[in-house]
Structures are given as structure tokens and as C-alpha cells.
Amino acid sequence: MSYEEWFEQHAAKHKKIVEKLVVHGLSENEIIDYFDFENMVKEENDFCPLYIESRKCHDIEKLNCYLCGCPHFRFNDEGLGEYNGLKILSRCDINNGSTIGRNGAIHQDCSKCTVPHHRAYVKKKFSLDWKEIMKDCSVTHM
Structure with missing residues (x-):
């Protein structure tokens, strides 16, 4: 799978989850908390292929999956x-x-690097629109 394909597929999955949480009235902090690894494995098993094995992409205690990538x-x-x-x-x-x-x-x-998987970093970069946070990642069209 190419970077572009992953990027677009991931953005669509992320958007669907966020829209569901917004409809349920969750606050920014509650949305960020929802994306904690342990919760995502239970609630959104198809978000990441590693969830099937309950395996983290990085060996850190409090892994947050909101960004699942880095704006840098x-x-x-x-x-x-x-x-x-x-x-x-x-x-x-x-x-x-x-x-x-x-x-x-x-x-x-x-x-x-584990920086984008820490809650404080997610909070600093937070937007309901994942593609807005990640807008500078693709340099394909530069």
C-alpha cells in the first residue's frame, strides 16, 4: 500500500470515529481519551491491524492513537x-x-519516535479533522 493510499484510508476511518463521538457529545478531552490504545482495541478493532493481536506499535505505557502518525x-x-x-x-x-x-x-x-502517541502532544495539535493536522505530510504535489 502506498503512503497516499494509507493516508486517505486512515483519514476516512478516523473521520468516521470522530463524527460518531461528536454526535454522542464527547468533549475534546473525552475524544482524545477515547483514542487510548486499550479503549481502541476494545471499541475500534478495525482501526489498526495491530489491534487484532492487541499489540502496540511502540512500547510505551500510555499510547494514544489519535494521530497514528506525525504531522512532522x-x-x-x-x-x-x-x-x-x-x-x-x-x-x-x-x-x-x-x-x-x-x-x-x-x-x-x-x-x-513515540512523540505523536503521547496525550500531551495530541492535545497540543488537536483538531477534529485529522487531515488538517496532517496537511503538510504529503509532498507529492509540491
Whole structure:
């Protein structure tokens, strides 16, 4: 599955859940809490393939799945080339951000970073619209 395909499919699943929670009158804090890993495994088993095995993507005690990605991640299915003039945030570089080469292209590797899975970070970046939070991720059309 390409980055773009995942991005669009995930956005649709996220939107459906958020719309349901808004209809039920949940507050911002309650919506964020709903996305705690333990609750999502019980309530939204098809949100993430790891939920079937009750397995976390990162080994942290309080994992929040609201973002399931990072607004600082940049992707292009063709790779980032030499970043095409883009620079990921230096803080990301310091916090285990790196790149991997695949098929002659450079891709960001954030697999060791847990920042977007912490409640405080989700609260800081919160919007009911996941695609709004993640709007800068795709550099395909730049």
C-alpha cells in the first residue's frame, strides 16, 4: 500500500470515529481519551491491524492513537529524493528521526519516535479533522 493510499484510508476511518463521538457529545478531552490504545482495541478493532493481536506499535505505557502518525512526517511515494529542499524538523532528527533508502529513493524513518502517541502532544495539535493536522505530510504535489 502506498503512503497516499494509507493516508486517505486512515483519514476516512478516523473521520468516521470522530463524527460518531461528536454526535454522542464527547468533549475534546473525552475524544482524545477515547483514542487510548486499550479503549481502541476494545471499541475500534478495525482501526489498526495491530489491534487484532492487541499489540502496540511502540512500547510505551500510555499510547494514544489519535494521530497514528506525525504531522512532522513527510512522504512522497516516489521518495523524497534529496529532500527536494525540504528539511524535517531538527528536533525530529535529534529524537531518533532518520532516513531509509528504498528503490533508489529516500524515505523518512520515524519508527523509533513515540512523540505523536503521547496525550500531551495530541492535545497540543488537536483538531477534529485529522487531515488538517496532517496537511503538510504529503509532498507529492509540491
